[in-house]
Amino acid sequence: MLNVRINKEIEKKLESYSQRMNLSKSAVVKEALMAYLSQSDIDHTPFELGEDLFGADASGNTDSSTTYKSKLKDKLREKHSH
Numbered sequence: 001m002l003n004v005r006i007n008k009e010i011e012k013k014l015e016s017y018s019q020r021m022n023l024s025k026s027a028v029v030k031e032a033l034m035a036y037l038s039q040s041d042i043d044h045t046p047f048e049l050g051e052d053l054f055g056a057d058a059s060g061n062t063d064s065s066t067t068y069k070s071k072l073k074d075k076l077r078e079k080h081s082h
Contacts (some may be wrong), residue, residue, distance in 0.1 A: 004029070 006014070018025045047054075 014025050014028060018028045021028065023031075
């Protein structure tokens with residue numbers, strides 16, 4: 001069992017919504033809570049949330065950290081090979 005305190009504005013909105021939908025306030029709150037919990041990423045670590053971004057450069061290339069030296073050498077050769 002859970003009791004939640006809400007302000008008058010939220011209570012009025014909840015009452016209006018529950019009447020329009022022909023649902024009890026408890027049913028509306030349960031449904032909203034389940035939707036919130038299913039959409040949130042509370043089961044993921046910060047690393048898991050950003051894993052697809054780590055190690056990628058602006059173009060999405062993920063091998064930049066391992067190939068930067070050879071790319072730099074190539075750029076310098078191009079610049080100085082007139």
